[in-house]
Amino acid sequence: MEEPLQISLFPLLLLLQSLLVLSLEYSVxxxxxxxxxxxxxxxxxxxxxxxxxxxxxxxxxxxxxxxxxxxxxxxxxxxxxxxxxxxxxxxxxxxxxxxxxxxxxxxxxxxxxxxxxxxxxxxxxxxxxxxxxxxxxxxxxxxxxxxxxxxxxxxxxxxxxxxxxxxxxxxxxxxxxPDNFISDDFTGDIHISSSVLHTSYRLNVGGPELNKTEDDELRRNWEEDDQYAINGIKYESSINLKYKGDDSSYVGLAATKFIGPDPVYRTARVMNSKSEMDTDLFNITWKLGVKRNTTYFVRAHFYDVTSTPVGILKFSLYTYNNMRQLIKSEFDQNAVPFPFYYDFVVDSDEWEIMNITVGPDKSSTIKNAFLNGLEVMEITNTRGPSSVKEPPNQSHLHLKQGLGFGALAVICILVGLILFRKFRKDEFGKTLDWSPLNAKGGGSSHGRRGSSHGSSIANLNLGLKISFQEIQSATNNFHRKRIIGKGGFGNVYKGNLKNGLKVAVKRCEPGSSGQGLPEFQAEIMVLSRIRHRHLVSLIGYCDERSEMILVYEYMEKGTLRDHLYNSNLPSLSWKQRLEICIGAARGLNYLHKGAAGGIIHRDVKSTNILLDENHIAKVADFGLSRTGSLDQQQPHVTTGVKGTFGYLDPEYFRSQQLTEKSDVYSFGVVLLEVLCARPAIAVDPAIPREQANLAEWGIFCKNKGTLEEIIDPTIKSQIDPKSLRRFCETVEKCVQDDGCERPAMGDVLWDLEYSLQLQRGARVRKVEDDSSSTASASLQLANVRRLPSLSSLDETDDMAILKIDESGSAVGSVFSQMKFDDDRAFGLFQIETRDSYTVQRI
Structure with a gap:
């Protein structure tokens, strides 16, 4: 009997498996x-x-x-x-x-x-x-x-x-x-998969520009990095690349030919020489122009073309001089290097320059660093329309019109009921408190204006509305020559309204991932309720055609930062700087303690303090402001952390509990900027890392007794020692790590006014030159321990408290208690503020 024919299926299964793997391999x-x-x-x-x-x-x-x-x-x-x-x-x-x-x-x-x-x-x-x-x-x-x-x-x-x-x-x-080309695993709260990435830079570091059709299978263009790189030399390798990412046994950030093509990994920028490698402070930096206050996705490519197989090179990757990642050059078990990459997310600041740096690690025995490729992409979360509406069929046109009129009638009835209820509440004297806006907006066009509290349009001050056509005319159709600034919200244009008023027009850039709808609403709702000499005035707003536009009074001299560093403007005198700080402190104190009900600015910085033609300071940009009834039982607002790096209150960052003292910390950093003419966070890679944070460096110098060494040299000879001492003490109190140890803004204001008096050499004098009053004619104001500031009074508006003449002087009368070193004096004092702070007993 013949044996039955037996056929082994194992080779066939192997063949089918290999064919399946080949079919699953990605191709463009x-x-x-x-x-x-x-x-x-x-x-x-x-x-x-x-x-x-x-x-x-x-x-x-x-x-x-x-x-x-x-x-x-x-x-x-x-x-x-x-x-x-x-x-x-x-x-x-x-x-x-x-x-x-x-x-x-x-x-x-x-x-x-x-x-x-x-x-x-x-x-x-x-x-x-x-x-x-x-x-x-x-x-x-x-x-x-x-x-x-x-x-x-x-x-x-x-x-x-x-x-x-x-x-x-x-x-x-x-x-x-390809699958897993971009992952959400590393980004925390930011979901890349639900965003759009817009390519800003793709650099072939250390190599030539790559032709997108011949050198990259994904048809990407890689430009040279020469114009962006500081330090380092180009290096090219002829080694045969082995992509570990093609090996399914390896799990990690190993690259494939689609992540980065061969020519990118064959070239690099490395440290210049052995003498520089032995210097811990040496690094290689790339400076890239970016949008302000925007979130970016960054991919850094690495392939160790410099090390020998005997060791693994370690070095550090920094963004904005802050440690981001420890890089270890990757080798397999046969000591063959392979390409790899790191992904991370970076928030830009107001400087419009992003710094990416690599430098040697102190613990590594080999002092070197390198980078092969760099990609930077803007993360866009701004919601747009779901689709473009096609022209309706004529047969359905009348039905749609009928439905449209019906919907319009229902909307009108609902709006009428809402207005009627609001009118009845207002008639009975009930206060309609403003609560924080929902931070998550959605939708598009006018539908975007909604929130969890219902439509916010009904809450905005309709009397401030300005037509889009008038704003177009005022800015010459938003001509680029009219641009005077740019921030996370969008461009700022200089304009002239029909009545001849000069204005600053801030137009939201809907396609950006910066500020948006909640900030637009907050700005209107805050500034339409308050008016103060040291807060920038809102002239109007526009929300037509999906636009979000804010119109402010025009501030001739620009931002405070423009007058401190990185500009060609004349240097401000010490007296001018003190007056500007005092003005800003008055505005912030009014926000905290005035009749507006306790507003925390949350983004105090030198670019948000504007100057008019007379260098009068006004606080601006209330898009991040929060309000609420803060008292001893509930002195904080629990909220997500927002602000600007370098000015951010460390206690707020840790606890997410926002208080008025958070503004005090930020203002303390501004005071240091004013004194030293240096940015809150240094962007110059040549500055040592321990000096990068101005607040930390300033306090270190003060404690060491070397603060005078970092004072702006243009004003060093102008400052009275007593004025400087009081100013520095104020700064130190403001930037205390613990919020409860910081003073209130009213106390900061008083200290600054006192510092100005010391600078002016003010003194208490008699009403009459030949008076024999018990008050000494030579009594110096330096002996005064406490003098209430006019600006600290809890009133609805300092315009109502003080009589302001055309020169800007303010005169008022207050009851005050002055404590002297030897005795007490009580009485009514007349205080004149601006060019002299003479105190007279009446």
Whole structure:
């Protein structure tokens, strides 16, 4: 009997498994690469737009370059033009992280695209570009690149031209990225997968610019780092790279060829020489221009091209001179290095410069550091529209109109009931307290203005509304020459209203990840309720067309910081600086103790203290302010930590309990800035790390008795020793680590006024020159222990308390008790403030 035929299935299973692995290996998809507005392909990748069935509005059209002999690449010789809102719709084969690239090129044609194009670009849920334009004709393409997570079977990109303008695009790229290309694991509270990453920088550190089609499989462009790097020399290796990331047995930040291509890891920037390697303070720094107060995703690439296999190199990675990560060059068991990377998130400050630094670790036996590649991407969380509405079918038009009128009627009834209830409450004298706004806004257009408390528009001061058209006219349509500043909220423009009033116009940049709706509402609701000589005045606001615009009084001299360092403005005298500090302290004291009900500013810094044409200080920017009835039983507000690094109260940072003393700490840092003309956090990599934090360094110098060495040299000879001593004591009390040891703002104000009197050499004198009053004619104010400040009075407005003349002097009468070294004196005193603080017994 024949044996049955036996076939082993094991080799077949191995073959099937290998085929499955090969099928799962990532390769760059062949779609979508679109040559917009063209009927022909461009190069090897981009296909004609006409070969894909897109539906555009009837007014959409294509445009082609007139001069075919131009040097413009073929990809940029055609464009799709949109006079009205339009959409590209794509089918998505596989959900996950995708890359979107938009190509723009102002080529020569019958239409001047650079002059007539101004538009917004959005995808479902997010704005990609706002108020986008090609400011001038350029012979190079402008490519905007985004990373985003697509969790649907379809995807669309919407183009919306602004009024009287057009939108256009020359080419679009959309394709899926490899799995685990970007992870949420390291980011804590920030969820990258629910945000959009907008590429700001991609540097081939130590190497040449890389061609995106030949050197990088993901078609990324890597630029040289020469213009950004400080210190270090270029280094190139010929070693054969081994990507450990392709080995499934390794779990970590090992790179793949898609994370970074070979040419990036073959070049690096390393320390210059052995003598510099032996210096602990030596480092290599990259300075990158960024937006203020914005969150960035950073990816640093490493491949050890310098070390021998005998040891592992250790060095430190810093951002803004703060330790971020200890880097260890990675080797496998055979002592072969492999590429790896680190991801982290960085919040920029108000300086618009981000510092990334590598330097040797003190514990390492090998003193060296290197970097091979650097990517910086802006994290955008700003919610945009879900989609562009298509023109309705005519058959359904009347039904939709009917529904619209019905909804409008219901809304009108509800608004009427709300206003009626509010009117009844106000009639019976009930106070409507303002509570903190919900920090999480959502939606788009006017719908974005909602919160957990209902629509906030009803709560805003409608009497302050200014039309968008008037603001456009005041700023010459937001002309770039009118820009006088920029912050996390957006650009600030100088404007002139129809009545001739000069104003500062702060326009929110909706596409940024900086301040937004809650700050916009808070600013209006705070400043519409209070008025003070040392708080910047809100002239009006605009919330039309999804705009968030604030209009303030114009402050001729700019910010306090502009007059202290990093500018060409004349140096302020010590007396001017004291008067400015006193003015700012008056404004803050009014916020804390005035009739406004206890407002904590939460972002006190030198850029938020503005100066008018007479150098009168006014506190500005109340977008982060919090309010509430603070008393001895509940002296704090529990809230998420917000503020500016370097000014942030350490106790607030630890406990998340915000108090008035948090403003006092920040103001103490400002006082140190005024004295030393140095930033709160040093951005110069040449400054030793122990001197980077001004508050810590200033207190260290004071305790050591060397504070005079860091005083601004332009004012050192002007300062009276007694005035300096009192000022420094005030600073020291303000920046105490424990909030309960800090003085109240009213006490800070009194100390500053006292320091000014010591500087002026003020003295108590008699009413009549020949009087034989028991009060000594030569009694010096230095003997006075306590004199209440006019600004510390708990009144609704210092304009109501004091009589202000045109020169700015303030005169008032108060009952005061003055304690002298030898006896007490009681009485009514008349105090004149500004050019002299003479105290007279009446």
């Amino acid at each position: 998809p062949d779609k979508y690469f679109i040559n917009c507005g063209s009927k022909t392909n461009a190069g090897d990748n981009f296909v004609a737009e006409s070969s894909i069935r897109f539906r555009f509005p009837k007014d959409s059209f294509t445009d082609a370059e007139d001069n075919k002999s131009s040097t413009a690449p073929p990809l940029y010789r055609t464009a799709r033009i949109f006079p009205s809102s339009s959409t590209y719709k794509f089918g998505v084969d596989q959900r996950g992280y995708h890359l979107v690239r938009l190509h723009f090129y102002a080529f020569s044609s019958s239409r001047n695209l650079s002059a007539t194009a101004r538009f917004d670009v959005s995808v479902p849920g997010f704005w990609l570009l706002r108020n986008f334009t090609l400011e001038k004709y350029s012979n190079s393409a402008r490519v905007e690149e985004f990373y985003l997570n697509i969790d649907n079977d379809s995807f669309q990109i919407d183009f919306r031209p602004l009024e009287s303008h057009i939108a256009f695009v020359n080419a679009i790229e959309l394709f899926r990225l």
